[in-house]
Amino acid sequence: MDPSENLAAEYSAKASAYARLWSPVIRPMALPLLPALPLKTAARVLDVGTGTGALLTDLKEAAPAATVIGVDRAHGMLQAAHQSGHRLVTVTDAQRLGIRTGVIDVAVMIFVLFHLPKPLLGLREVYRALRDGGTLGILTWGHDPGAPGLSIWREELDSENAAPDPRDPQVMRQDSMDTPEKLRRLLNDAGFVSVNVWSRDAAHQWTREDLMAMQVSCGMPARRLPSLSIAQRARCEQRVRTRLGLLTEAELEYRPEVLLAVARRPD
Numbered sequence: 001m002d003p004s005e006n007l008a009a010e011y012s013a014k015a016s017a018y019a020r021l022w023s024p025v026i027r028p029m030a031l032p033l034l035p036a037l038p039l040k041t042a043a044r045v046l047d048v049g050t051g052t053g054a055l056l057t058d059l060k061e062a063a064p065a066a067t068v069i070g071v072d073r074a075h076g077m078l079q080a081a082h083q084s085g086h087r088l089v090t091v092t093d094a095q096r097l098g099i100r101t102g103v104i105d106v107a108v109m110i111f112v113l114f115h116l117p118k119p120l121l122g123l124r125e126v127y128r129a130l131r132d133g134g135t136l137g138i139l140t141w142g143h144d145p146g147a148p149g150l151s152i153w154r155e156e157l158d159s160e161n162a163a164p165d166p167r168d169p170q171v172m173r174q175d176s177m178d179t180p181e182k183l184r185r186l187l188n189d190a191g192f193v194s195v196n197v198w199s200r201d202a203a204h205q206w207t208r209e210d211l212m213a214m215q216v217s218c219g220m221p222a223r224r225l226p227s228l229s230i231a232q233r234a235r236c237e238q239r240v241r242t243r244l245g246l247l248t249e250a251e252l253e254y255r256p257e258v259l260l261a262v263a264r265r266p267d
Contacts (some may be wrong), residue, residue, distance in 0.1 A: 003117055003168035004073060004093065010167070010223075012076025015052060017217035019080045021210060023054040025254070029202045030055055030110045030139050033260045036196075037137045039063035042105035046071065048094050048126060049112025053081030056089075063106070071097065094122045099129045108137045113186075114177060117170040123190035130265040136192065140183065141174050142199050142257035147214070148206055152243045153221045156236045163227035165220055183261055192263035204254045208244050211252065215240075 011018065039045065039062040047056060050070030059068045070089040072078050078089045092098050094109070094116055107126050116122040126136055177183045180197040187195045206214075215221045216237065225233050 003170040004095075004115075006168060007115060007171045008073040008075070011051070011074035012079075014218050014222065015074070015076040015080045017214070018077070019052040019054070019084075021214040022218050023052055025204045026111055027054045027058075028204075029200075029258050030108075031058060032200060033108070033110075033137050033139055033262075034058060034062045036260070036262050037062075037106050037108070038135055039066070039106055042066040044104050044106075045069070046097075046099070046104045046107040046126075046129065048097070048107055048109045048122075049115070050081060050089060051077045053078075053084055053086040053089060055108070055110055056081065056086050059108070066105070095125055097125050097129055101128050102131045102134075104129045104134055105131060106135050106137070108139075110139045111141070113138060113140055114174045115171045116173065119173055119176060119186060120190055123186060123192070127191050127265055132265060133267045134265045136187075136261075136263050136265075138183070138187075138259075138261040138263075140177055140259050140261075142178055142180075142259045144174070144178075144256040145254075147211065147219060147254055148247060148252050149211060149215065149240070149244050150220065152240055153215060153219075156239050156243075157221065157224050157228075160228055160232045160236050162224045162232075162236070165223050167223055178259070180259060183259055187261060187263045191265070193266050194264040195261065196263070197259060197261040199257055199259050202254075202256050202258050205249070206252045206254060208247070208252065212241060212244060 042063045045063050045066045045068045047070040050072050071092045073093050075091050081089045113119050184195050184197045
């Protein structure tokens, strides 16, 4: 399988845990982007990489006259969206949208651009789908220290000789867009104009229980743990649980920088 297909399979497998444990963390980070988009007058809105559809209700509320469509390559994620009542969702690749040229008023890409092996290709495909004067909104990571406890996980996984993270670097392209300058350059190279990029400091207070549950089901540890035997995994998880129990409330707070961008296809 190609890297994008592998990533889609990974996200499909963890869709339920993702919807329960990770979507509530990142959805609030996306909400400040919506007022910067011309959603009130939009007729068609496209959520590229909609995942479990966490933002679709917010988009529908912000764009009451619009048809809001969610697309994602991970079938399992879209099943979760469908179970939440969202019907206009479909499986498609962000780099080959299968949408007619020039029909979308507003598109959003929320924490998805860095997952594309060729981010510029994905931006150009969204550009193609937008009407003249259409708007794209993006949310991606700036400086991200990683969720609390990741260094603990790395130490304990390494001590058990767990295999490296199997996720292909081609679908982890954060370093190509993790500053305003890099993201602005990508958008300009794709042909967008009126590019506005800004940063915000986000925050999420984890509980120890939710943090542990997220990391063994959705995060990097979830990808490395299967390489261990049952006994090794049990030892590793117990040691991590004990060490996470020693973290203070301040140390359990997740404080990443996020980048928000609004750009327009020329008239």
